[in-house]
Amino acid sequence: MKSIIKNRVQILVHISVWLLLYGLTFYPVLNVMRPIPSDVFPKLNVIIVLFYFNYFYLVPEYLLKKSVLFYFVVSLGLLIVSTLLLNHFYEPRFPGRFFMDREGVRGFGVFPYYRSFVSLGIPYVISAILRMYVEWKRNETLRLSVEKESIKSELQFLKAQLNPHFLFNTLNTIYALSVKKSPDTSEAIVDLSELMRYMIYEADKDLVPLNKELDYIKSYIQLQRLRLSDSENVSLKITGEDRGRAVPPLLFISFIENAFKYGTDYKGKTYVKITLTITDVSIYLNVKNKIGIFREPTKNSGIGLENIGNQLELIYPGLHHLEVDNDGKNYEVSLTIYQKQSSL
Template sequence: MVKLLVKNRVQILVHISIWMLLYGFAFYPVVNNAQRIPSDLLPKLVAIIALFYINYFYLVPALLLKKNVLFYIMVSLVLLMCSVMVLHHMYEPIIPDNAFFGPGPRRNFGYTPIYRSFISFGIPYVISAILRLYVEWKRNENLRLSVEKESIKSELQLLKAQLNPHFLFNTLNTIYALSVKKSPDTSQAIVDLSELMRYMLYEADKDLVPLNKELDYIKSYIQLQRLRLSDSENVSLKITGEDRGRAVPPLLFISFIENAFKYGTDYKGKTYVKITLTITDESIYLNVKNKIGIFREPSKNSGIGLENIRNQLELIYPALHELKVDNDGNNYEVSLTIYQLKQGL
């Protein structure tokens, strides 16, 4: 409602400005030279206003916006010519029969040549068409941006919907492995999972979350992974920089970390995963490196999370991120830099 009022107010001010300018040009010579007001000036201005809004509200929407350009031009020329001729006939000069040989003829000071009248009518008429075309273009552009924004939002929700079940499936496998081994850490793993799911349920549907919450989520995830690993000596997480007052999209980094744990265990059961997060005033940098397990069979669904996060980055940070992936056959490394990190909530 407020936006509509502001929009209408702006349009009204634009129209008032146009007519003040037009009337200023029309009356300036009269006032500046202390001349009599031509008798046809006021009727001409009234006719110009009428033509302006007939064109603005009816002809442009009915013809020009519907691509009937030729018909619109023909109708406009006929309308302008008829208006000019009517005013010209009403205010043409009165010239007696002896105009060339007798005393000076009586003339109507409001007389204006037809071509000048046509120009004075035509310029505001064209302005009205341009103004209406701009208003329609602006309205369509706002509508397009709104639809695009909703489309991006829907796509992001779809990506998150795909990511969450994928993550849950992998985590349940971890708890299952602990339960099979009758590990005393099984109950703690369930508690950790409940904390992770609480975050996913109550935070992941937001556009942005505080960076410190996202980091807590990552720490809990890594702790959960440590519980299932037979050798986690080479698993490390290093975070530097100030995380307060910053915000990121939820679940932004987890796919890279999840992928590292999934493929970072070799045939001896040793896991090598190094995670580094560096936070600065201008950016956040994530580096995830893992060794590639020799006998691990790649799954056709293994790239779901990574593909989703690529799409998410393109949607949210189309020109404000750098993502590099290196694979030399022995080590897999992901480096992600996000610039102009958003301020916290």
């Protein structure tokens, strides 16, 4: 439907341009009630024929396909032949001597040919420029569409990697509770079901309400508290108005998950401080954890953080600031996302 409307608009634009050209051509003559020169109609018709022959055939078939020399030879030949025919049938000829043209200007016998050649050549060149611009615009639109689809596919791929990674870690949490025969196991399963519901029904969207993302984070932290033997130093502080704001789903969870994964010391105490500040122009996340028990890096370690970094580059190019600080004792992530989110 959009393409049909677009084509109709282009047709109307072309018709309007030619009507304007004819109007500007005939108005000075009709305004003073002079006879219309015999060559005006043929010349305008030849201009239109050359314009669209060049626009629809020569430019796309030769110029845009890099047959530049052939295109220029054919174009020059067309213009010369058209000029000769017009002047042969409609222009007075004065070979080899001076003449007085319609405007009373003295010139050589070749001047009418030169004038016709220029009047035909200018629209011809404009048609080539216009067709090249249309093709460039079409290719640019196609490129942006392909790029958008590529980004969307890559984001879906990143989420597909992220979700199983998170699920495996959470199942390990529930497993640890079940091994200890903790009465909190059933509550942990309920929390996990809520998290999975969010991941199934919301995580495939481009944007989700910020308050839903925050509820997801709160559920995740509650699930982690059930696992920990000492969660006294686990805190979440959220300030600002989340109403009407939207973010990509699962945007913050990898940083929080990573903090819980490595924030437990050798005594079993966990230190994780999470601060999320919402302003009119930005969302600021700060996650800080003590570096606990050393763990040998595995093949899949850091997948979540690497993916979220790639996701930020794709969604917020130039609109985010990510800073990671590791002094050997504390690990701190600071992420600022500047206003881009749509309202929901």
